[in-house]
Amino acid sequence: MDNTDNLKNSINDASGKLAKVGTELAKIKFSYKVEEKASKDYWMKRMNEFKNHNDKSLEYYNQVHAMMNLVNKEESQMFLLRISKFRQLGLELLEIMQKIKDNPSITDPKDKQQSQWSKEIKNNLNEQSGKCLNHERDMNQTFRDFYQNQLKQILDS
Numbered sequence: 001m002d003n004t005d006n007l008k009n010s011i012n013d014a015s016g017k018l019a020k021v022g023t024e025l026a027k028i029k030f031s032y033k034v035e036e037k038a039s040k041d042y043w044m045k046r047m048n049e050f051k052n053h054n055d056k057s058l059e060y061y062n063q064v065h066a067m068m069n070l071v072n073k074e075e076s077q078m079f080l081l082r083i084s085k086f087r088q089l090g091l092e093l094l095e096i097m098q099k100i101k102d103n104p105s106i107t108d109p110k111d112k113q114q115s116q117w118s119k120e121i122k123n124n125l126n127e128q129s130g131k132c133l134n135h136e137r138d139m140n141q142t143f144r145d146f147y148q149n150q151l152k153q154i155l156d157s
Contacts, residue, residue, distance in 0.1 A: 004157065007070065011151060014067040021063050025056045032133040034126050038108035043101035047094060054090040057136065061086060064143050071150050079146075082139050089135055093128045096121065 030053035037043070061083045069076035099121055100106050106118040107125075114122075 004154070008155060010070050011067065011155060014063065014070065018060070018063045018067060021056065021060045025053075025060050028053050028056055032129040034129050036107045036109040036122075038104045038106075040101055040104050043097060043104055047097045047101060050090070050094065050097065054087075054094075058083065058087060061139060064139075067151070068143075068146055071154065072146075075146060075150075079139070079142065082135070082142065086132075086135055086139065089128065089132045093125075093132055096125045096128055100125065 028049070030049055035042075061079075065076050065079050065083060068079055103118075106114070106121050108114075
């Protein structure tokens with residue numbers, strides 16, 4: 001067996017692991033859409049859902065990194081930086097969610113006299129959710145491009 005066959009086998013193994021984690025991630029069905037619910041229970045549940053999504057996403061992206069590393073170490077290192085940023089963005093989102101969970105009236109859409117602090121927290125939540133969503137989209141696009149431009153050629157050869 002030559003190096004190309006070994007590489008193909010390694011890619012196929014990594015691809016199988018990635019597909020398994022991807023299927024588990026898809027079952028979580030987390031949405032970054034922000035809902036204005038003023039319930040402590042809702043925000044506790046929301047935080048747990050995000051933690052599950054974030055943990056499984058990190059597992060998925062680490063698997064993507066491992067697969068990329070088989071073919072192009074430089075691009076895989078760049079992807080590793082994206083994983084690190086994803087982790088950071090997720091921690092920041094959890095901090096904001098914690099503030100809301102501690103004071104759920106922040107998101108009460110009926111409260112017309114919200115403090116500046118409450119408005120800032122709500123704005124931060126919307127902004128951070130958007131950042132997380134966009135970063136995930138970028139990571140997925142990066143992997144799709146990598147797959148099309150590098151992995152597919154190796155697997156098709």
